[in-house]
Amino acid sequence: MSFNTFGRLFRVTTWGESHGPALGATVDGCPPGVALDESLLQPWLDRRRPGQNRYTTQRQEADQVEILSGVYEGRTTGTPIQLMIRNTDQRSKDYSAIAETFRPGHADITYHQKYGLRDPRGGGRSSARETAARVAAAGVARAVLADLVPGLSVRGYMVQMGPRAIDRARFDADQIDRNPFWCPDAETATAWATDLDALRKAGNSVGAVIEVAARGVPAGLGAPIYAKLDVDLAAAMMSINAVKGVEIGAGFGAAALTGVENADEIAPGPQGPAFGSNHAGGILGGIATGQEVVVRFAVKPTSSILTPRASITRAGEATEVVTKGRHDPCVGIRAVPVGEAMMACVLLDQLLLHRAQCGEGPRGQIPTTD
Numbered sequence: 001m002s003f004n005t006f007g008r009l010f011r012v013t014t015w016g017e018s019h020g021p022a023l024g025a026t027v028d029g030c031p032p033g034v035a036l037d038e039s040l041l042q043p044w045l046d047r048r049r050p051g052q053n054r055y056t057t058q059r060q061e062a063d064q065v066e067i068l069s070g071v072y073e074g075r076t077t078g079t080p081i082q083l084m085i086r087n088t089d090q091r092s093k094d095y096s097a098i099a100e101t102f103r104p105g106h107a108d109i110t111y112h113q114k115y116g117l118r119d120p121r122g123g124g125r126s127s128a129r130e131t132a133a134r135v136a137a138a139g140v141a142r143a144v145l146a147d148l149v150p151g152l153s154v155r156g157y158m159v160q161m162g163p164r165a166i167d168r169a170r171f172d173a174d175q176i177d178r179n180p181f182w183c184p185d186a187e188t189a190t191a192w193a194t195d196l197d198a199l200r201k202a203g204n205s206v207g208a209v210i211e212v213a214a215r216g217v218p219a220g221l222g223a224p225i226y227a228k229l230d231v232d233l234a235a236a237m238m239s240i241n242a243v244k245g246v247e248i249g250a251g252f253g254a255a256a257l258t259g260v261e262n263a264d265e266i267a268p269g270p271q272g273p274a275f276g277s278n279h280a281g282g283i284l285g286g287i288a289t290g291q292e293v294v295v296r297f298a299v300k301p302t303s304s305i306l307t308p309r310a311s312i313t314r315a316g317e318a319t320e321v322v323t324k325g326r327h328d329p330c331v332g333i334r335a336v337p338v339g340e341a342m343m344a345c346v347l348l349d350q351l352l353l354h355r356a357q358c359g360e361g362p363r364g365q366i367p368t369t370d
Helices: 038-048 092-098 108-115 128-148 173-178 186-201 229-238 251-256 332-358
Strands: 011-016 022-028 065-069 081-086 153-161 208-215 243-248 266-269 272-275 293-299 309-312 318-321
Touching: 011 128, 022 128, 038 065, 038 128, 038 332, 081 128, 128 332, 153 173, 153 186, 153 332, 173 186, 208 332, 229 243, 229 293, 229 332, 243 251, 293 332
Parallel strands: none
Antiparallel strands: 011 022, 022 081, 065 081, 153 208, 208 293, 243 293, 266 272, 309 318
């Protein structure tokens, strides 16, 4: 049992390897009657696609998604939706030199320890290439969310690369799509470009922190204990390749606050409860408050680097590894649309769970002010 499926009612199973003929996802639990075709999914894949600038891997994949089942005459049927993305630019020979060695920082050694064999071509199943399937599946989730909760939006962006973080005072959402880093701070994006050029030339890499925010999330999504909204979000983000930490709202920063500082005060408002701050990240007791849901996750530096690193062979002998090929100097850049994808899938799953238990309308109405 390899656990390639996530979600409870909206269930996504991904399949395929980095250097196989194709990869994709099977989406089950999608409500019927939702408008869907490849043109609605492709823009999300285009945002994640490799080779778009010098700061990402130069592997050239069109990432064209094909819908093989579950849609009839442009509408979902309620049956499983099969999505496929063909691999067209594999260079498996790049990995022949490391077939008998373990790359430090990679899953090579743990896959071998668990299964007794591994696919060395790009990491096989452990490759970040697998996330293309998630983004395709999330395109389905976004289409359903747009149908059920028209005002809901999910947006991701990078807030830190290496030691250099954005200046929140310069946060400009319009800048996110205007630079290759999905950065909401134009000045910091310029500095990141200089930093990453130097690292690329040195055969090195760097980590990053990505923030994903969802607006218009209905209050009430989530459950008190084992299906908390923040539990599902944390698990979803941690499942992304190279992610080593997740925080909700103030996250670890809350440890430095007092109770007076951390408590998000509530006042009556014209549209219901009005919160004075959002240290909780839009979730209290595992249940959405109706505020913006904010998640951040930390991505480690790309382990495939040209700088020699000490390791061992499958025979247990000491060796040195240099990983050649086409790799992201900062894998966090292309993790932005993947983080958005996981947020969308979790929110839809939680929405369907909420509707199954509580019905479609809000339960605990709070009077509004005039």
